[in-house]
Amino acid sequence: MSDTTQQRLSLAVSTVVFALRPHLRTGRPTVWLPLVRRIREPYEGLWALPGGPLEDDQDLAASARATLARTTGLAPRYLEQLYAFGDVDRSPGDRVVSIVYWTLVRPDEDAQAIDGENVEWFPADEVRGLAFDHDVIVRYALDRLRAKITYSPIAHAFLTDEFTLAQLREVYEAVLGRRLDPANFRRQILAQGTVEPTGRHLTGTSHRPPALYRSNLARPRATLTIEETA
Amino acid sequence: MSDTTQQRLSLAVSTVVFALRPHLRTGRPTVWLPLVRRIREPYEGLWALPGGPLEDDQDLAASARATLARTTGLAPRYLEQLYAFGDVDRSPGDRVVSIVYWTLVRPDEDAQAIDGENVEWFPADEVRGLAFDHDVIVRYALDRLRAKITYSPIAHAFLTDEFTLAQLREVYEAVLGRRLDPANFRRQILAQGTVEPTGRHLTGTSHRPPALYRSNLARPRATLTIEETA
Numbered sequence: 001m002s003d004t005t006q007q008r009l010s011l012a013v014s015t016v017v018f019a020l021r022p023h024l025r026t027g028r029p030t031v032w033l034p035l036v037r038r039i040r041e042p043y044e045g046l047w048a049l050p051g052g053p054l055e056d057d058q059d060l061a062a063s064a065r066a067t068l069a070r071t072t073g074l075a076p077r078y079l080e081q082l083y084a085f086g087d088v089d090r091s092p093g094d095r096v097v098s099i100v101y102w103t104l105v106r107p108d109e110d111a112q113a114i115d116g117e118n119v120e121w122f123p124a125d126e127v128r129g130l131a132f133d134h135d136v137i138v139r140y141a142l143d144r145l146r147a148k149i150t151y152s153p154i155a156h157a158f159l160t161d162e163f164t165l166a167q168l169r170e171v172y173e174a175v176l177g178r179r180l181d182p183a184n185f186r187r188q189i190l191a192q193g194t195v196e197p198t199g200r201h202l203t204g205t206s207h208r209p210p211a212l213y214r215s216n217l218a219r220p221r222a223t224l225t226i227e228e229t230a
Numbered sequence: 231m232s233d234t235t236q237q238r239l240s241l242a243v244s245t246v247v248f249a250l251r252p253h254l255r256t257g258r259p260t261v262w263l264p265l266v267r268r269i270r271e272p273y274e275g276l277w278a279l280p281g282g283p284l285e286d287d288q289d290l291a292a293s294a295r296a297t298l299a300r301t302t303g304l305a306p307r308y309l310e311q312l313y314a315f316g317d318v319d320r321s322p323g324d325r326v327v328s329i330v331y332w333t334l335v336r337p338d339e340d341a342q343a344i345d346g347e348n349v350e351w352f353p354a355d356e357v358r359g360l361a362f363d364h365d366v367i368v369r370y371a372l373d374r375l376r377a378k379i380t381y382s383p384i385a386h387a388f389l390t391d392e393f394t395l396a397q398l399r400e401v402y403e404a405v406l407g408r409r410l411d412p413a414n415f416r417r418q419i420l421a422q423g424t425v426e427p428t429g430r431h432l433t434g435t436s437h438r439p440p441a442l443y444r445s446n447l448a449r450p451r452a453t454l455t456i457e458e459t460a
Contacts, residue, residue, distance in 0.1 A: 008286060011239055011327055056325055060316040084314045084329045086290040095286055097241055099314045151381055
C-alpha cells in the first residue's frame, strides 16, 4: 500500500458507556452515558464520545480502556467492539476512521466513576448535536442494546452478581423505555432460563423479602434448537 | 492528534466471502471462500483474504465491494461489517488495522464469479497458514455464522428468493457441519416462522414436487417477547 494514499488517514478509538442512573425528573432507572466537551477544532465546545487516537503500541480495546480510565475513572469488565465508522465525510479535514467500543457498567463499577475535566453524564435518549457523527453512533449503540436485550442475557451486565427479578425488570424498562407487567416479565424471564435462584433473599426490605437470582449463562438460551439426525 | 503518532498506521479493508459449493470429495454443499495469493512481502506467496488499503475517497463498505469486484467478480447484496482487527503485532513492520466485512453469496450471484489473477476458492474449514492473522479472522467469521444461523434467518442469504425446505436444511448442514433430521428440521423451521409457503412447487423433479418457500422477515423471530403492562 502506498504511503501517499494513507498519509491523511488517522484512526480513533471511542467508547459508548452505558450505565443506569436515576432520571433527574422521574427518579426511575434510565440509561445514561458520559460525554467529553471538545477543547479544540473541529467541533470545539461540542460534546463527543470519550475517545482518542490509536497509539502505535496499543491494541484497540486497550486504547478504549485507557481513554475510559482517563476521562471517567471507569474500568468496566464488559467491553465489546460495536462498529467501525468510516464514512469519507464524517470529519472535516483529515480522514478519520473511528472504531467504537461499548460497555455496560454495573452499579458497583459506576460507584467508582470520577468525572474527568470536561466530562459530564447525560440521559442517552436525550443527547443531540454531538460532534462528528456521534449522534449516529449513540443511536446505533442504543438500537443494538435494545435488540440484544431481547435475545441475550446482556441485561445482567447492568447488575451486580445477585439481583431480584424486580431489579432485572427495571433494567429492561430502562433500556426499552416502557413499563413492563411484573407477572408477565417474571414468567418470561424464568422460561428463558438465563437466571437461576441463589437460594438467598434480599434482606431488610419487607415481610416477604424478594428472592435473589444470578446469571445462568451455562444454560443455552431459548432459540432455534437444531436436532441432529439419529 | 499528533501526526507523529499516526504516521506508521495504515488501514486495510478485507472481506470474508462465504458461498456454498459442492465439496470435491463428498459432493455435498459446503462453505467455501475465495483467497488471494500475496505477490509481495510481508507473507509473499501465502494466501490471504481479498482486501486492500482504504482509499481516501472510499467509504468502508465501498472499499470492500471494490476489492471483491476486482478479485472475484462478485457484487453480493448481503455485505455486513464483521469486526476490526487491530492487535499491535498482527502485521510485521507497519501497524495495520484491518476492518473486515463478510458476505454470504447466493447461487445466482456465485454463478457470476470470475476468478481474478492469483485467486482461488477453498473449503472454509480447511484453510490454514494464511497471511497475517487471517486464520483467526476466518475462524471468527465461521463462529459468527454458526452462532447467527441459530437465532436469525441469515441462512436465507445463501439461497435464491424461493427455496425448498430441503435446500434450506442443506444450508444449515453445510454451516453446522453435520446432518440434520429432515422431519425435525421442518417442524422447527416452520415453528420459527421465518419462512412462508409461496404456493408454488419445484417443477420437473418428481411425482410429489416439494413446496417452495420464501423468507418471511416481516414476522418477528421467536425470541423473548416482552409484554407491556396493561
